[in-house]
Amino acid sequence: MxxxxxxxxxxxSTAKRRAAKKPAKKKTAAKRKPNPAFxxxxxxxxxxxxxxxxxxxxxxxxxxxxxxxxxKNNLQDKANxxxxxxxxxxxxxxxxKKQVSMFEMTKLVSKHLK
Numbered sequence: 001m002x003x004x005x006x007x008x009x010x011x012x013s014t015a016k017r018r019a020a021k022k023p024a025k026k027k028t029a030a031k032r033k034p035n036p037a038f039x040x041x042x043x044x045x046x047x048x049x050x051x052x053x054x055x056x057x058x059x060x061x062x063x064x065x066x067x068x069x070x071x072k073n074n075l076q077d078k079a080n081x082x083x084x085x086x087x088x089x090x091x092x093x094x095x096x097k098k099q100v101s102m103f104e105m106t107k108l109v110s111k112h113l114k
Contacts, residue, residue, distance in 0.1 A: 038058060038059050038060055039058045039060070040058060040059075041056035041057060041058055042056060042057065042058065042059060042062070042113040042114060043056045043113070043114050044056075044057070044062065044112055044113060045112040045113070045114070047089075047092035047093050047112060048062070048093050048109065048112040048113070050089045050092075051065070051066060051069050051089050051090065051093065052065040052066060052069070053065070059110075059113065062109065062113065063106065063109070066105070066109065069090075070084055070090075073087060075087060075090070077099065082101050082102050082103075083099050083100070083101055083102075084099065084100055084101070084102060084105055085098065085099050086098055086099065086100065093108060093109060093112055094108050095108060
């Protein structure tokens with residue numbers, strides 16, 4: 001019987017060795033390239049041009065300028081920072097809504113870019 005117990009212990013130790021495999025080496029990620037569609041200059045509509053300017057800008061710059069305008073004019077909701085309160089200029093861009101979420105804002109602004 002003692003021989004049977006030893007063989008079980010030996011089997012357990014080999015199982016542990018099999019389970020402890022070395023993790024696969026991770027491939028080093030190449031530097032991310034920006035999507036050219038985001039870098040394409042887009043012309044803003046007249047309503048959006050009042051906020052960000054009339055010259056063609058990439059989407060990333062439009063978003064940056066829009067956020068700068070929102071922060072400068074203190075338009076972020078005090079209680080829920082994800083909500084943007086529209087002033088007269090932004091109300092046209094937001095389709096007449098008084099308040100939109102920051103995620104909805106990008107969707108509404110994209111309609112004003114050509």
